[in-house]
Amino acid sequence: MPSPLDPIGPPSVETAAGRATMKDVADRVGVSRQLVSLVLRDLPGASPTTRQRVREAASELGYYPDTSARTLRGRRSFQLGVVFTMHEPFEVDLVEALLTEAAERGYSLVLGPLTAARPERLVVPQLMGQRIEGLIVLAADGGSSSVSDLPERIPIVQLGGPRSKGPVDDVRVDDEAGIALLVDHLVSLGHTAIAHATGGSGPNARARVEAYEAAMRRSGLLPDVVESAYTEEAGSHAAEVLLTRSELPTAVLAANDRCASGVLLTLVSRGVAVPADISVVGFDDSSVARLPFVQLTTVRHDPVRLASEALDSITARIEDPTRPTVAHRDAPSLVVRRSSGPARAGGASA
Amino acid sequence: MPSPLDPIGPPSVETAAGRATMKDVADRVGVSRQLVSLVLRDLPGASPTTRQRVREAASELGYYPDTSARTLRGRRSFQLGVVFTMHEPFEVDLVEALLTEAAERGYSLVLGPLTAARPERLVVPQLMGQRIEGLIVLAADGGSSSVSDLPERIPIVQLGGPRSKGPVDDVRVDDEAGIALLVDHLVSLGHTAIAHATGGSGPNARARVEAYEAAMRRSGLLPDVVESAYTEEAGSHAAEVLLTRSELPTAVLAANDRCASGVLLTLVSRGVAVPADISVVGFDDSSVARLPFVQLTTVRHDPVRLASEALDSITARIEDPTRPTVAHRDAPSLVVRRSSGPARAGGASA
DNA sequence: AACACAAACTAGCACGTGCTAGCACCCGCG
DNA sequence: CGCGGGTGCTAGCACGTGCTAGTTTGTGTT
Missing domain, CATH: 3.40.50.2300 (Response regulator)
Structure with a gap:
């Protein structure tokens, strides 16, 4: 069991018991916490010399900015939830494409893989708790062809997978x-x-x-x-x-x-x-x-094209929730390999 | 682009512009925020009647507890990072087993799938920012047989995959x-x-x-x-x-x-x-x-057994960081199917 | 009737960060 | 010498929740 050995008084100046915080970095350099914040977010307002020293101190202390505090304070989270299945290869391709495309748009993804032990009923609320601004749904429970109940009041895009009840944006292959x-x-x-x-x-x-x-x-x-x-x-x-x-x-x-x-x-x-x-x-x-x-x-x-389209849809809806729902049908292309050829002449028996 | 249309004054009492908060639920029921907190965490100290009413109000408002705030305030995060590849079927099995086993131990996982565009160098810091208490490493960049640089001062378990430089706990098949x-x-x-x-x-x-x-x-x-x-x-x-x-x-x-x-x-x-x-x-x-x-x-x-072993290792190290590293070798079992049979008598030519 | 005590509930600080506002300083100009 | 304005930096509040320490209410006991 976890022991309550945390120091009673304020943590020592040099290295606190827990993880390094922005304050620790600031103290080490001898500047204010806010300045460290500016430097680490690459905002203007700090001299090149200070920037250098702050970066060094952060690296030496093994400092990682706390995502929780960041999303809590920030006006927006720039996070999107993704519901999918890791067992379906094409969904994996889509998720990887989504990761790349989302990063390019300044968003990050919160992955919600469905499992026998983790159905939609559990996964979706968990994603909702992460401040996601939108939800991209690739899969439904048990490969079903429709999703059960999705939260309201949040932009949703169906990507390639099942249909949902209400009218939501919908990107899939034609x-x-x-x-x-x-x-x-x-x-x-x-x-x-x-x-x-x-x-x-x-x-x-x-x-x-x-x-x-x-x-x-x-x-x-x-x-x-x-x-x-x-x-x-x-x-x-x-x-x-x-x-x-x-x-x-x-x-x-x-x-x-x-x-x-x-x-x-x-x-x-x-x-x-x-x-x-x-x-x-x-x-x-x-x-x-x-x-x-x-x-x-x-x-x-093309997973990249589908992912890109899905992200365009959802970011557009985040900015304008009243926009009419769109249904994008991506035109596929034929790939001819060796498994197809001219029809045999006579009828071969089994 | 995001428009600064957020309301200037304080949000209206009934339904704020953004997501519902604990305060909103409390106001609707007519109790204090703390009591709502107790109810939603299933702690003692609230009457059955109040519990019922709080739960109803939360559901009506579409309230989801904010994970960021929770993690920020809580002493511990009970989160573990997982570095893996979604393309390797057995890793997917392991991750699914990890999800289940972790949940049973009261932990949740932060998934860090490796991608061509998201190597360890980017994934690990992102996980570190999520307050993870430990890291479970299944894969390395490009299926390589060893991981490059992992953070110090955090418990790490290698699960089935590559070797790492330092002496870390290590669970794999024999x-x-x-x-x-x-x-x-x-x-x-x-x-x-x-x-x-x-x-x-x-x-x-x-x-x-x-x-x-x-x-x-x-x-x-x-x-x-x-x-x-x-x-x-x-x-x-x-x-x-x-x-x-x-x-x-x-x-x-x-x-x-x-x-x-x-x-x-x-x-x-x-x-x-x-x-x-x-x-x-x-x-x-x-x-x-x-x-x-x-x-x-x-x-x-058995993915479940391996996952269970890995979690036992890492939770033990979280509670006692000084414990000696262990190397668990899971005994596999033979599964005979139809692809093997008696050796052919003569030598067949290709 | 006074008291003890648990049950039910409330008050206020803290977590680590982003954001708005403002301060101190240096420079050039009138 | 004062004044405007930019640059580099700091102060303090806020985000939504968990945690510790109260305070009120109800119930039984002396």
Whole structure:
């Protein structure tokens, strides 16, 4: 247990028991605390000589400015909360892009990773307590397609993930355009039997199914929907289901890259040649798509562009809370790799 | 840009312009601020009726206790910093375990993910500014095997990752025991030509190579080291290198699961049967090892146990900074899946 | 009726910093 | 010699909460 050994009287001048404070730095140099404050914030009003000495003293004492005191006193916190999942590679990419982009705009992020033991119900209040000026939501509990209850009175941006109840700003990939790119790509390669392994009940899964069906009908083709989910396991299972058919489709469009890699690698390990026997395409251009033994044709979304757009949205709303909500749909681009090729001529049996 | 439109006079009584404060809650109920403080911290000294009314008022006003003010005033912060990488799946598992275990001990974590744009040099000072009482280090810049400079005068625990200069507490898997488990497993299956795909310059890679060599010699076998790294790409490349040989080894021991999956899936996609032609084993039992088309025999380390051990270490050092440093080596366990089997009789050519 | 005592509640300082205001000094000018 | 104005620096309050030390209220006991 922590012992109450802290000194009774005022801490000694040279080195207090606890961490060094601005006062300690000031005393060491022989100036006022305020001057140290100016120097460390790079504000004008201190001579070059003093600046130098203050910096040295701060470094010698191992001084780190106290963020708590800073945010408490400052008018603004310049902090944004982020709700996400560390298990989803593309979300990780987005968060890293957000970190960089936020720093460039003078904001810092408070990360609120969702976990089995830390659902939204616990994470969001914790973020709210940190004086965040806005909330960027990437994920919902259990990969659900909608978030439960978000605080009011604070700017919120949905980034790529689930939908929320109320009308909030919303930045995401244009699912419809992306799916259309993939279907058209496959059609141009002569494919007509194109199956879709869905994202199940995950975010945007429904929209992608509908986009797939629309694109197929536009090309005069019959939709072929196979229930799946946004994971490798689910993709693997979908492949197994396809393999029980008397005839395989000539192409599979999976709801995301993880699912696609599950489909592809399961087919390959069953001796089905990709893309000779069957083409497999994904969605996201996550790191898995670039693996040498995957080489997935997919649709790329730029995390940096998405992050930038999300930050523009939220900073704009912070400055003008009354502005109308916007829905930004980022145009994705097709990335052709080795997992797609011309449709096989005859029908190969499973 | 932020406009200085904040109200000049004191904010209105009912609903201030900014966020609700404890005072606002107190005014609404008609009690003192201190009493609200007691209620919200679940301390004794308030009647059940008052508790109820305070809780209701707080909820109605959307009140969230200000962490900054709390940390600033409180004697202790009960916060621990964590330096890690979001791209390494096992680190993510560890961080999630740390979040849970820390909460159970009354601590909260301040996450400091490393990024290309946010190296240790920037992340560590930012954590230090948050009043952390200790630092848990999982990763180093660029997957390097040692951390550069860590702050003094603060308890530090290395968890599974790189080594640091000074003598600090150190919790990690027993590499030697884990590698020995794998080699012995393969030997018992009749393997004699066992290659090792290394972790390159990554954390613990050197220790694993040495453990491999020692285990091989102990069984009277000749070590066969293939340079690689802790990634799927590197594993894939190592497999390509092996395939150029006139004869494949009968088993490959990869430095971690990511590398192993690269080896395995590349071999499979080249038509080599696993485990009929060659066995592949990994290290970590990360999520990839469980994928249906991978089914990797590997060595499991329990993230929860490691996290728990790390937290025990750091909390002990916080309470007694003079205690001697400890090096905890967690005993791993063998997980046999379908990627390993009896050694093939003859020598299959590549 | 006076007292002790716990329960319920309140008063005021302190945490480390940012912010506004102001002071002391030096310089050049009239 | 006084006056204006910039430069370098300091004084003191405020942020929202936790902590210590009270003060009032209610209840039972002598």
